[in-house]
Amino acid sequence: MRFAPHTNDDVARMLEAIGLPSVDRLFEQIPQTVRLHGELDLPEGVSEMEILTDLEGLAGRNRSAEDLVCFAGGGAYDHYVPAVVWALAGRSEFYTSYTPYQPELSQGVLQALFEYQSMICELTGLEVSNASLYDGATALAEAVNLARSAPGRDRVLVSGGVDPRYVETLVTYGRGAGYEPETFEVVDGRGGEPQVGEDVACLVVQHPNVYGLLEPARELFGAAHAGGARAIQVFDPLSLGMLAPPGDLRADIAVAEGQVLGNHLNHGGPYLGVIATRLDDVRRLPGRIVGETVDVDGRTGYVLTLQAREQHIRREKATSNICTNQTLMAIAATVYLGWLGPEGLEELGRRCASKAAYAADRLTEVEGVELLFGDAPFFKEFPLRLSKPAEQVRDALIDRGFLPGIALPDADGHALLVAVTERRTREEIDGLAMALKEVLA
Amino acid sequence: MSDPDVGAPLGRVGAPVRTQGPVGDSATLRDRSRPGRRAYSLPPLDVPEAPVAAEHARSERAGLPEVAERDLVSHYTRLSQRNYGVDTGFYPLGSCSMKYNPKIAENAAQLAGFQRVHPNQPDHTVQGSLELLWRLEHALCEITGMTRATLQPPAGACGELTGLLIMRAHHERQGRQRRRVAIPDSAHGTNPASVRLAGYEAMKVPSDARGLVDVGALEKLVDEDVAGLMLTNPNTLGLFEEEIQRITEVVHEIGGLVYYDGANLNAILGRCRPGDMGFDIVHINTHKTFATPHGGGGPGAGPVGVTETLVPYLPVPRVERREDGAFRLESGFPDSIGRMHGFLGNFGVLVRAYAYVFLHGRDGLKEVAERAVLNANYLAERVKGAFPLEHPDGRPMHEFVATARRLKEETGIRAMDVAKRVIDLGYHPSTVYFPLVVEEAMMVEPTETETMESLDAFAEALLRAHQEAHRDPDILHEAPVTTPVRRLDEARAARHLKLRW
Numbered sequence: 051m052r053f054a055p056h057t058n059d060d061v062a063r064m065l066e067a068i069g070l071p072s073v074d075r076l077f078e079q080i081p082q083t084v085r086l087h088g089e090l091d092l093p094e095g096v097s098e099m100e101i102l103t104d105l106e107g108l109a110g111r112n113r114s115a116e117d118l119v120c121f122a123g124g125g126a127y128d129h130y131v132p133a134v135v136w137a138l139a140g141r142s143e144f145y146t147s148y149t150p151y152q153p154e155l156s157q158g159v160l161q162a163l164f165e166y167q168s169m170i171c172e173l174t175g176l177e178v179s180n181a182s183l184y185d186g187a188t189a190l191a192e193a194v195n196l197a198r199s200a201p202g203r204d205r206v207l208v209s210g211g212v213d214p215r216y217v218e219t220l221v222t223y224g225r226g227a228g229y230e231p232e233t234f235e236v237v238d239g240r241g242g243e244p245q246v247g248e249d250v251a252c253l254v255v256q257h258p259n260v261y262g263l264l265e266p267a268r269e270l271f272g273a274a275h276a277g278g279a280r281a282i283q284v285f286d287p288l289s290l291g292m293l294a295p296p297g298d299l300r301a302d303i304a305v306a307e308g309q310v311l312g313n314h315l316n317h318g319g320p321y322l323g324v325i326a327t328r329l330d331d332v333r334r335l336p337g338r339i340v341g342e343t344v345d346v347d348g349r350t351g352y353v354l355t356l357q358a359r360e361q362h363i364r365r366e367k368a369t370s371n372i373c374t375n376q377t378l379m380a381i382a383a384t385v386y387l388g389w390l391g392p393e394g395l396e397e398l399g400r401r402c403a404s405k406a407a408y409a410a411d412r413l414t415e416v417e418g419v420e421l422l423f424g425d426a427p428f429f430k431e432f433p434l435r436l437s438k439p440a441e442q443v444r445d446a447l448i449d450r451g452f453l454p455g456i457a458l459p460d461a462d463g464h465a466l467l468v469a470v471t472e473r474r475t476r477e478e479i480d481g482l483a484m485a486l487k488e489v490l491a
Numbered sequence: 492m493s494d495p496d497v498g499a500p501l502g503r504v505g506a507p508v509r510t511q512g513p514v515g516d517s518a519t520l521r522d523r524s525r526p527g528r529r530a531y532s533l534p535p536l537d538v539p540e541a542p543v544a545a546e547h548a549r550s551e552r553a554g555l556p557e558v559a560e561r562d563l564v565s566h567y568t569r570l571s572q573r574n575y576g577v578d579t580g581f582y583p584l585g586s587c588s589m590k591y592n593p594k595i596a597e598n599a600a601q602l603a604g605f606q607r608v609h610p611n612q613p614d615h616t617v618q619g620s621l622e623l624l625w626r627l628e629h630a631l632c633e634i635t636g637m638t639r640a641t642l643q644p645p646a647g648a649c650g651e652l653t654g655l656l657i658m659r660a661h662h663e664r665q666g667r668q669r670r671r672v673a674i675p676d677s678a679h680g681t682n683p684a685s686v687r688l689a690g691y692e693a694m695k696v697p698s699d700a701r702g703l704v705d706v707g708a709l710e711k712l713v714d715e716d717v718a719g720l721m722l723t724n725p726n727t728l729g730l731f732e733e734e735i736q737r738i739t740e741v742v743h744e745i746g747g748l749v750y751y752d753g754a755n756l757n758a759i760l761g762r763c764r765p766g767d768m769g770f771d772i773v774h775i776n777t778h779k780t781f782a783t784p785h786g787g788g789g790p791g792a793g794p795v796g797v798t799e800t801l802v803p804y805l806p807v808p809r810v811e812r813r814e815d816g817a818f819r820l821e822s823g824f825p826d827s828i829g830r831m832h833g834f835l836g837n838f839g840v841l842v843r844a845y846a847y848v849f850l851h852g853r854d855g856l857k858e859v860a861e862r863a864v865l866n867a868n869y870l871a872e873r874v875k876g877a878f879p880l881e882h883p884d885g886r887p888m889h890e891f892v893a894t895a896r897r898l899k900e901e902t903g904i905r906a907m908d909v910a911k912r913v914i915d916l917g918y919h920p921s922t923v924y925f926p927l928v929v930e931e932a933m934m935v936e937p938t939e940t941e942t943m944e945s946l947d948a949f950a951e952a953l954l955r956a957h958q959e960a961h962r963d964p965d966i967l968h969e970a971p972v973t974t975p976v977r978r979l980d981e982a983r984a985a986r987h988l989k990l991r992w
Binding site for chain 2: 051054060063068089091134141142149156162164172228290319329338365368390397408427445
């Protein structure tokens, strides 16, 4: 299958216009010594039907939330994606366009991103959002870079309740930026006592945290501020119908995995990196930012703005190297938040929290199951301690049609993290409890 | 050249339509909001309601718009109509390879067996995904001449950082701390920005009169403080670095590594490979070379391939194949630079890239490069009388850099004015003012998926704009006039920040 439209006659006429006898002559400036003699060791091209058969075969060898009842979380969640989201974000005028370098031809994407930024501000209670980053983990790395701008403050303190994948990403980015994140321990899954000295740039807290537990975020952020450091919160956008937003908790920078906002699970990507902060930081904020302005006739329009922060102007002095971001996922998030509205956001949060509470009750009724951290409060996800190794229990439950959660290394490998979204029914939760009982018996 | 007034279809075929929303042309979704309207629906709560403790509860509802689903659909449909994509029309944005995005790749990525896979599922339940990643990794290595690759970076710039961190890890392992990375003066801005993020200083390498790396200058510049060189080939001027082997040798002689920025890989598919030119690290932009849609700014994917010596430093987790043929994710590589993304990267984008690579196969990929270079050379030939090539002696590859310098001297009309006029004539313009080293640059990349007729029509549009610049320059100063908004006040946007409603 090929998409180049040229007929043999076209090729001949074009070569004639260029004044060359053959296509090979177009490549003659490539030295003989570096040319590929022979062909790439790849199969011949195939038809559309054949590639589809191949890909359906591969997809068919995956299990997924399509055939397993999904209680897995840990940073990606099986929330319902309403039909309207991709009917709109999937319009090809959006998805086949490039970064809006010509604003007159790109008002659709630009306005959608302006609305996205507005909705993220409404959601978080913070003053400014960019137009997206890659995902939650890399958004945290960018937030830490932003927070490390104060001279003499280099250290990065991270709560033990932050997702280890996020910390690993920070470690990688820190190799170039010149820091190593330091973890302070949580006590019974949350809290802890960070020592925020004068050399600390920022304190990172995830709330709800990696165990799904609610953190004493106000106290932790207060400790950060008392030591003169920035408070960075990793949050769950869909918790914010129920939970106090980062702005109210006095976070300075908030970052999130935006997958939950209308994006499919997609085996881990493409997802959406959300970042919001206070207006004072806008000139250090990484990535694209859309601003409102007027055209020569005074009509309202939108442009990429504050570009002097960015790599294509500032080059080595840019606040970040990000160029391509996750615009399409941000558009999906905008449509999704428009679909939910303020009431839907709250109702959806209530369903997640209520079903998670119900699931915790039912599952801990099973012999050999208890909450890992007793009665610590949680939102839509909670950790269990099982009487058998969690990986073994998980695999046995997969055989029974459930993806019961994520096996954690805690409790000597006997911990299972269970997430419950609005999609899970009482029947499915009861079913999981029954299956767990069989497996642990 | 023919009379532009009777040229091929110079219509407004491609320009976004102007539509009127019920509450004004520039209304946001919030302007449509009315208290009590709603789009969402959820099943009844089938378990007891569980309250959130007061200390954690939100005190007032988030200020999101309240609209009906029908409003939502009309609003974003209208916005989509105010946007121009490859599906709308010709999009010769240089350096971005805006080729046709195959629909079958979209369908493939939407298969439930990909779309609904949770990233924390155990390996034995995702063998199809892992095999896809394995096959794609090896195909990309074959295409670029590398040994192994990571598919984790979610965009090209992240790929650059990944490659540079690998470079850093390599030098650390050798016990040689180096401080600088050399970059040609024509490089994309992400290169120096990534260099700094990797903890290095950027060092500029000058171009010679032909628009190629000045090898003599490079030889003098590099010393044992230089960790490596970043280069695109064909370079940012669309020209093949003919002395590429000497360039990579010069860097290797001082113990440096050579990094291939894959922005222009489309030009050489199946013809030559970065690995055979002496490159050690390669990143690929799947949204350029392999037609994954760019989504109005993203998502992308920026796989990074490396030579055998550098394999230990690749990010984790990696997809490995066991002896029994099963695939698994492995993280136990002590020299790895670590994790570059929360999960496995932009998997859904990689599915599309896989579909593209294997649809084309070895024969099709080679044809992609041939037709891309043919189209660029043909279009350059058609317009160079009005807009001369910056380096007329070099043979352009998949794109060419022309300049409006002469037009500006003669008429005061600048490359940006030409671009805006081209919009009124129904097309997305080329990249302008990049590369920065070329005055009044117009960087044109037609890609392989355009017909000769569309190239002719676009050439007519450029030539017409050129004539108008001499005859009636106000047409260009005023342009565009057919779009939903006209030229926007960018200075005002930066001065009076309005970044949210």
